[in-house]
Amino acid sequence: MPVQQGLGETAVETDEEFRARLRAFFADHHPGRPPRDPAERLVWTKAWLATLFDHGYAGPAWPRAHGGMELPFARQVIYHEEFAAARVPGPLGTGLNIAAPTIITYGSDEQQRRWLAPMLRGDVVWAQGYSEPGAGSDLPSLRTTAKRSGDEYVVNGQKVWTSHGQSADILFALVRTGTQESRQKGISYLVIDAHAPGVDIRPLQDLTGGHLFAEVFLDDVRVPVADRIGEENGGWKLARTSLGHERAAGSMNQAALYRRVLTELEELARERGLLADALVRDRLADFEIRVRIMRYNAQRIIADILLRGEPGAASSVSRLLIAEFEQDLHEFAVDMLGPQGLLGKGSPLAVQRSRWLQGFLRTRASTIGTGTREIQLNTVAEQVLGLPYDPSMPPR
Amino acid sequence: MSASPSEEQEQLRRLVHDFLQDRSPVADARRLAESGADGDRAVWTQMAEQLRLQALVVPEEHGGDGYGPAELGIVLEQMGGVLLVSPYFATVAMAAQTLIASGDETAMRRWLPGIADGATTATLALAEDSGAWDAGLVRTQARSSGDAWLLTGSKSFVVHGHTADLVLVVARTPDGVGVFAVEADAPGLTRAPMDVLDPTRPLATVQLDETPATRVGTGDASGWLASVTDLVLAASAAEQVGGAAACLAMAVDYAKVREQFGRPIGSFQAIKHKCSTMLLQVECGRSAAYAAGAAVATPGPEASTAAAVAKAYCSQAFTHVAKECLQIHGGVGFTWEHDAHLYLRRAKSSELLFGSPASHRARLAELVGI
Numbered sequence: 001m002p003v004q005q006g007l008g009e010t011a012v013e014t015d016e017e018f019r020a021r022l023r024a025f026f027a028d029h030h031p032g033r034p035p036r037d038p039a040e041r042l043v044w045t046k047a048w049l050a051t052l053f054d055h056g057y058a059g060p061a062w063p064r065a066h067g068g069m070e071l072p073f074a075r076q077v078i079y080h081e082e083f084a085a086a087r088v089p090g091p092l093g094t095g096l097n098i099a100a101p102t103i104i105t106y107g108s109d110e111q112q113r114r115w116l117a118p119m120l121r122g123d124v125v126w127a128q129g130y131s132e133p134g135a136g137s138d139l140p141s142l143r144t145t146a147k148r149s150g151d152e153y154v155v156n157g158q159k160v161w162t163s164h165g166q167s168a169d170i171l172f173a174l175v176r177t178g179t180q181e182s183r184q185k186g187i188s189y190l191v192i193d194a195h196a197p198g199v200d201i202r203p204l205q206d207l208t209g210g211h212l213f214a215e216v217f218l219d220d221v222r223v224p225v226a227d228r229i230g231e232e233n234g235g236w237k238l239a240r241t242s243l244g245h246e247r248a249a250g251s252m253n254q255a256a257l258y259r260r261v262l263t264e265l266e267e268l269a270r271e272r273g274l275l276a277d278a279l280v281r282d283r284l285a286d287f288e289i290r291v292r293i294m295r296y297n298a299q300r301i302i303a304d305i306l307l308r309g310e311p312g313a314a315s316s317v318s319r320l321l322i323a324e325f326e327q328d329l330h331e332f333a334v335d336m337l338g339p340q341g342l343l344g345k346g347s348p349l350a351v352q353r354s355r356w357l358q359g360f361l362r363t364r365a366s367t368i369g370t371g372t373r374e375i376q377l378n379t380v381a382e383q384v385l386g387l388p389y390d391p392s393m394p395p396r
Numbered sequence: 397m398s399a400s401p402s403e404e405q406e407q408l409r410r411l412v413h414d415f416l417q418d419r420s421p422v423a424d425a426r427r428l429a430e431s432g433a434d435g436d437r438a439v440w441t442q443m444a445e446q447l448r449l450q451a452l453v454v455p456e457e458h459g460g461d462g463y464g465p466a467e468l469g470i471v472l473e474q475m476g477g478v479l480l481v482s483p484y485f486a487t488v489a490m491a492a493q494t495l496i497a498s499g500d501e502t503a504m505r506r507w508l509p510g511i512a513d514g515a516t517t518a519t520l521a522l523a524e525d526s527g528a529w530d531a532g533l534v535r536t537q538a539r540s541s542g543d544a545w546l547l548t549g550s551k552s553f554v555v556h557g558h559t560a561d562l563v564l565v566v567a568r569t570p571d572g573v574g575v576f577a578v579e580a581d582a583p584g585l586t587r588a589p590m591d592v593l594d595p596t597r598p599l600a601t602v603q604l605d606e607t608p609a610t611r612v613g614t615g616d617a618s619g620w621l622a623s624v625t626d627l628v629l630a631a632s633a634a635e636q637v638g639g640a641a642a643c644l645a646m647a648v649d650y651a652k653v654r655e656q657f658g659r660p661i662g663s664f665q666a667i668k669h670k671c672s673t674m675l676l677q678v679e680c681g682r683s684a685a686y687a688a689g690a691a692v693a694t695p696g697p698e699a700s701t702a703a704a705v706a707k708a709y710c711s712q713a714f715t716h717v718a719k720e721c722l723q724i725h726g727g728v729g730f731t732w733e734h735d736a737h738l739y740l741r742r743a744k745s746s747e748l749l750f751g752s753p754a755s756h757r758a759r760l761a762e763l764v765g766i
Contacts (some may be wrong), residue, residue, distance in 0.1 A: 266766055274472070275766060278758075284766050285757035289684075289705045296399065296683035314683055317676040347763035374669065380669035385648050385675060388663040 016072040017157045019078050025057055026086035028039040034089065038211075040100060042167050049122025059096075061122045061284070063104070063322040073302055077252045084256035093164040095119045095126025098296040102189070102238050107229045115170075115191070129173030129192070129216060130239065136161070137375040139174060139239065140184040144218060147174040148225070148232075153177070153190065155198075161369070165214025166203045178233050189235035190252040191227040253316045254304065255295040258325065262291050263362045265333055268352070274336060283332055290325045297321065316384050323366035330359035399686055405470050412474040415447060422642075422735050425479040429595035429738070433481040434559045442518055444514025446503060449484065451512035454492055458508035465493075465627055469634030469689035476638030479596045479742055483517040490555060490624075490629035491518030494564050495622045497695075498575060498613035506579065507562060518562035518739040520624070521551035522604050529750045531566055531573045531621050536604060538567035538574055538611075545569075545576055545611050547604040553749065557600030558587040565602070565609065572616025576609035583607065594745035623695035626703040628750055630688035633706035636714040637681045643714075643721035643739050644674045650725055661724070670720050677713035684709050701763050707763040708756035711747040 035041045052058040053067060053186045060079040062068020071079060083090070091097075095118065103115055120123040131268070135142040144157025155175055162168070173194040178186015198221035203211035230238050266284055274280045296332065297318045304312040333356035334341035345354040367373035379385040401409065420439050428436060443449045445606055453468050454460020468489060475484060492511050495504050506612065510516035523529055524536065536549025547567050556664040557563060563585075578585060584607035590599045613620065624626045651662030659668050691702035722729040722736040729736040760766075 070536075135535065139400075149403040188588055269766075279759045281766055282757050283753060285708075285761040288764055288766065289709050289757070292687075292701075292705050293680045293684050293709060297680060299399035300683045300686060307400055307402070313675065314679045317672075317679045319673075320676050321680055367610040374665065377669040378665060380672040380675060381662075385644075385671050387648065387651060387668055387671060388660045390663050393657060 002005035015074070015078060018075060019082060022057070022079065022082040022084070024080060025055065026088060028086060029055070030086065042092075045092055046122045048089055049120075053117075053121040053192060062100070062116075062120060066104070066112065067120050073305070073306055077298070077302055080253035081256045084253055084260060087260075090253075091120075093124055093125040093168060094128045095170070095172070098128055099126050099191075102172075102229060106189075106238055111191075111229065113228075124169045125164060125167045126170045126172060127162050127164050127194070127214075129162055129171040131159060133158060133160050133162040137372055140187070140236070141189065142174060142176060143180065144173070144175045146177050146188060146223070148177070149222075151225050152222045153225060153228070155190065155192065155218045157218050157224055159216040159218070160204070160213070162201070162214045162216050163212060163369070165201050165216055166211060168201065168214075170194055170218065171199075172229075174235055174239055177235075182233070186233050187235040187239070188232050189229045189238045190223050191229065192221060193221050196221055196223070198222070207364065208358060212362070224233040247248065251315070251322075252295070252298040254322050255298050258291050258294060258322070258329070262287050262329065265329065265356075268333070269336060272337075280336060282358060287325070287329055287332070290321065294318065294325065313384055316380050320373065320380075321365075323373060326359070326363045326366055327364065330356055330363050334360050399683070399690070400522040400688075401470060402536045405467060408467060409470050410447070412471050413444075415468070416474055416478045416480065420478055420480055422738065423594050424633075426735065426738060428481040431480065432589075432595070432598075434556055434598050435484075440448070440482060440484075441514060443482075443484070443651050444512075448512075450488055450492075450514050453488060453496065454508050455496065455504070456756040458504050459498050460508065464693045465630055465687040466499055466686070466693065468631055469685055471554060472631055472635040473638035473641075473685070476635035476742075477642040479639065479642075479738055481596045483560060483650070484518070485631065485635065486519035486556040486560060487511055487517045488510050490628055491521040491560075491562065491564050493627045493631075494520050494575060494621075494624050496615070497614065497620045497627070500613045503577065503610070505610045510561075516561045517556065517559065518564065519555050519557050519560040520564045520566070520628075521554040522566045522621075523553040524550060527553050527605065527748075529625065531618050534566050534568055536565065536567040536605075538569045538576055538609070539735075540569075543743065544738050545609045546609045547578065547609045549604050551602040551604070552590065553598075554587075554602050555749075556598055557602050558589045558598065561599075562600060564708055566617070566621065568607075569641075573618045573621065575612040575617050575621065578604070578607055578609045582609070589682060592745065593697065594741040596742055597745055620695075623692075623699065625750070626699045628694045629703040629707040629756075630685070630692045630751055632746055633681070633685040633688055633703075633710040636710040636743070637678065637685045639739055639742055639746075640674075640678045640681060640710070640714040640717040643717045643736075643743075644678050646735070646739075647674065647702075647721040648672060648722040654726075665726060670724060674717045674720055681706075681710040681713040697763060701760060702765065704756040704760040707748065707750065708760065709752040711753045711756075714742075714743040715747050 003090060035044050059068030060071045060076045064070040100119060103112055119126055130139060132142050132144060146153035146155045159173060171194050171239050173190050173192055174187050175190050176186055177188040199221040200217040201214050204213045204215050206212050269280055270273055297314045301311045302316045337351055340351050341347060341351040343354060382389060448461055449471055451460040452463050452471060456462045470556055495508055511518060522531060536547060539546050551565060561580050565576045565578050567574055567576055584605040586603040587600050590601055592599050638737035651667050654661050654662055654677060688702040692699040718740040722740055725736050728734055
């Protein structure tokens with residue numbers, strides 16, 4: 001089968017040759033361990049993403065026109081497996097997963113040219129501005145306003161839970177262009193320059209003690225009308241499209257990532273002589289089952305797409321499985337380590353620089369961010385199982 | 397097979413689905429279970445003659461159609477969905493796959509054509525009084541006497557064992573564990589149904605007292621019996637997925653129409669969350685069962701791993717979903733007349749047959765070197 005090649009490749013390549021080529025590339029260009037200082041780390045990560053892009057190894061699913069690899073599905077899977085195995089940093093910000101599919105689907109040619117390749121290369125970091133203090137899962141109630149003034153919108157309001165907000169160059173945001181009463185019918189999708197006057201981004205300390213999120217204050221920020229994606233007041237459909245775009249091959253990436261993490265946890269249990277404990281073995285075997293099912297799910301989603309053009313029901317539940325898995329896994333690791341599991345990385349007695357404890361805290365967000373588990377369960381119930389809407393919820 | 401059914405496999409699924417909905421819906425499972433019958437003869441014959449389901453995994457040279465465990469899984473998923481009361485699982489998933497795995501040409505020539513055309517029902521008797529599915533614990537003795545073998549001992553939890561025309565018995569020999577074919581009319585063979593939770597899947601005791609038997613395969617059988625176990629586990633997991641999916645569908649249908657406080661109960665988050673969690677388990681189970689169906693086609697460590705994953709997960713999933721289905725039906729679900737308890741019975745029964753989830757996790761841990 002002739003396949004799409006990375007830059008500089010012309011011959012027909014087998015899956016194994018493709019895998020070998022990726023491995024060689026990751027080995028040759030591996031950036032090593034990340035710097036600890038956040039600012040240095042940002043520069044370091046951007047350099048790596050540029051390397052990926054410049055060698056034709058960025059954006060496995062992306063159209064080649066936008067600098068991606070446009071790989072057939074099976075190759076995307078191999079890409080994600082090798083990417084996870086190589087332990088190299090992935091995309092910065094939430095642009096690639098959420099904004100990019102929206103721009104590819106709804107953006108004008110000019111918008112695509114201007115935004116996509118720099119996002120993929122890591123030159124420009126995109127962060128999401130959907131959530132507000134009063135509107136998390138209930139996005140139709142958001143209050144940040146954009147008033148039309150000639151060729152510009154004037155934006156006022158506040159966003160919160162903005163992942164990577166402090167590194168952001170661009171915010172893709174939902175804003176209210178209609179009345180408050182118009183709910184989701186008065187929402188537009190704006191791309192806002194994070195360095196524009198009136199934008200104030202403040203890191204938000206989260207429960208890990210770090211700054212995974214920021215809050216964003218928008219005070220008379222002027223945004224060109226040309227930077228609106230889609231129709232005025234037509235942003236709700238776009239937001240829903242992008243949230244639904246959790247790409248299937250990405251679930252393979254998660255499966256590969258957690259395969260590795262679980263193997264490391266098993267190693268840790270072995271080193272500490274805990275495998276003699278039947279309860280420890282039972283729990284580890286349970287994680288083994290779940291991580292394998294994660295992979296089987298991903299394979300099935302991909303096979304469904306290849307055979308039938310769309311992912312089946314497995315795709316709607318795989319994220320729920322992963323969220324629960326990563327929470328349980330890290331908590332078990334902390335339990336297994338006992339009091340030592342409670343030590344922060346400042347302690348010389350901390351095990352593996354406290355990664356399991358950090359994971360325990362960090363993964364609390366897995367069932368909150370991008371829609372709480374409860375909201376996701378509602379969505380699955382209504383959209384996949386066809387259960388009736390809750391009359392107290394907004395119509396869709 | 398790929399991780400998702402091909403078009404041909406989809407056709408098989410639809411064919412079996414439509415046939416069972418028409419000829420053997422759950423109401424029939426209830427009727428047969430209450431009467432103590434071990435299946436409907438007419439359905440059995442149609443399955444063999446019109447659908448050739450008994451021939452599915454039998455090699456073509458022995459009168460079958462030569463499909464593999466993936467296709468068998470697709471059929472069993474549908475059978476699990478209607479709680480089919482039938483010696484099909486015992487005959488095809490257990491006995492036929494044992495004969496094929498033995499590689500014993502004589503035995504295959506002798507018994508597989510009868511299985512393929514529906515004339516013969518069969519089963520595999522491995523567990524003894526403890527119920528453990530472990531050839532290492534077998535105490536039934538096989539003694540060679542001239543050309544024949546004589547078996548003495550007792551088997552329990554034998555699926556459809558009281559009616560099977562052919563019982564494949566695992567017994568201990570001087571040269572290791574062996575598999576022996578015992579015909580229904582063999583002298584010294586006594587069989588009786590056990591009093592068990594799940595009336596849709598009768599289990600029997602089989603007593604052997606100097607019972608003449610034919611050896612299947614040569615030498616110690618533990619190696620290839622392990623691969624038979626993987627095949628049976630994958631088959632059971634597929635059947636469990638079908639049962640769980642049926643429970644989910646039943647619960648969702650009910651939640652859409654049953655009203656409380658002036659609205660369908662399915663509009664309440666508490667019910668929605670239950671149903672979505674059930675879907676999660678059904679779909680993850682389905683992925684695991686498909687993966688196992690593909691993996692066990694080739695014996696080896698990957699087959700054992702995938703089979704253990706599927707059986708451990710699908711067992712718990714089916715039982716959980718069956719319990720939630722009953723709960724969503726409320727008081728109605730607690731009545732004898734409702735089907736929910738039939739599924740719960742099958743779920744709990746199949747959870748513990750062929751090894752508990754905990755035992756499969758322990759085996760998995762060993763297999764992957766934890």
